Amino acid sequence: MTDQDQRLTLTTAESMAEIAPEAWNALAGPDNPFPSHAFLHALETSGSVSERTGWLPRHLLLSTADGRLIGAVPLYLKAHSWGEYVFDQAWARAYEQAGGAYYPKLQAAVPFTPVPGPRLLAGNGPDAPAIRRTLAEGLAAVAGSLDVSGVHVTFLAPEDVAPLAMAGFMARHDVQFHWHNRGYGSFDDFLAALSARKRKMIRKEREKVRDSGLVFRALSGADITPAAWDAFHRFYRATVDRKWGEAYLTRSFFDRLGETMADRVVLIMAYDGDRPVAGALNLVGKDTLYGRNWGAVVDLPFLHFETCYYQAMEVAIDRGLARVEAGAQGGHKLLRGYEPVTTRSAHWLADPRLAHAVKDFLDRERAAVDAEAEALGEHLPFRRDQTSAE
Structure with a gap:
């Protein structure tokens, strides 16, 4: 200097x-x-x-x-x-x-x-x-x-x-455990890279969620309405309450995020008919999708994996992003293609x-x-x- x-x-x-x-x-x-x-x-x-x-x-x-x-x-x-x-x-x-x-x-x-x-x-x-x-x-x-x-x-x-x-x-x-996109053209391309046993496991997990009738949508920008934030805040609070944690993020935080950073948000929502029942908040960086908070008001097997991991992988593949970072802890991510x-x-x-x-x-x-x-x-x-x- x-x-x-x-x-x-x-x-x-x-x-x-x-x-x-x-x-x-x-x-x-x-x-x-x-x-x-x-x-x-x-x-x-x-x-x-x-x-x-x-x-x-x-x-x-x-x-x-x-x-x-x-x-x-x-x-x-x-x-x-x-x-x-x-x-x-x-x-x-x-x-x-x-x-x-x-x-x-x-x-x-x-x-x-x-x-x-x-x-x-x-x-x-x-x-x-x-x-x-x-x-x-x-x-x-x-x-x-x-x-x-x-x-x-x-x-x-x-x-x-x-x-x-x-x-x-x-x-x-x-x-931590991060997922790496090695140029996959589809989720099936990723599955093809796995061992047969793990590929079968993931397919069964996804089938269980699909059989429940839930439909997933990835919302961003103007598609994230106040009603969507209301629902996601309910999911967030429900998860925090189950884990005996503290809900640091206020409802107005999500409003503020929507007002100033909506184009960098991917809100993955699961719907039972017209009713939202689960969601995961992600933010987008230059080459990475960052998974942050999630929650649900229903208890379904593998819903967490589908909402937070598999749907995030699909978004990353669709957008050509290099990685998904799914937050702290979670050795179970290893079995699903997230690497240490x-x-x-x-x-x-x-x-x-x-x-x-x-x-x-x-x-x-x-x-x-x-x-x-x-x-x-x-x-x-x-x-x-x-x-x-x-």
Whole structure:
């Protein structure tokens, strides 16, 4: 960076409304919908991200001397560890038993969204690597100024890994399951790539759902009516209630999503006649369909697999998308053609004693997770003459 560029200022913003959408989006890029200004703003304006849910925005902004925004991080002050999908509650308990205060902490993430993507937002210009390094160092500085126990950056893009490591962040690995479209012209082409036993299993699962009489439609853009959002919100609440979770996403969040990002939404809905009975919310990126939330008000065998996985594959094939990312956890996805992929997070802790203990744990955990991912890769359902993704 030039001498002039080095005269930079780090500040924090307490809402996306304080930040110009075009400036933020120029840094976040168009490929992944979740770090976009519209998505993060929808979370805030709908009350999904708020004091009520324990996510307080403290977005990190890096500006030049003339006020031009050149870097940013979606950042939140938190007093709990819910809604993150990278679990550190055991660290919190151990530290508090030793007399420390683990909360509040800072979380650099897209709330309630276990989707890998950029966190150190720097655009794609020649100065982007240097800006990411500055943002990584700035996160630790902001943690000191806010007197928090640490900073946790979750579901990183590959370009974020090195600058965070250089700034002293500790690496953590986990495994998700993503489906890869290898140029399939149809769902039957995908099935043909599977072993006979797995191909038969999936066909039977889909037949069970078809025999129920349900009809599926993939809605996008203006086809997503307020009535469709009403139905999907009911499904979402029903699923959360069954799992004893907390419904972070408010009804108005879905309205806001429909108003500002409908063309990037694929809402897969299942109908029993004219009555919607199940649905899955997906967002579209440059080359990926991202599955997010789902729900149903009926209990049918394999309905979850059909709505969330098989219908998503068909959308990806129809649109020529390279991948379907179906969210966190779920080893059952492996049997249905979703392959293990390593996801990454990075953690900085202010207390050197806690940091030493966590580093020792993470060193051992990473080795175990990487071994697990490799082992899972040996049990893919494809025929032996098919090539799996790395």
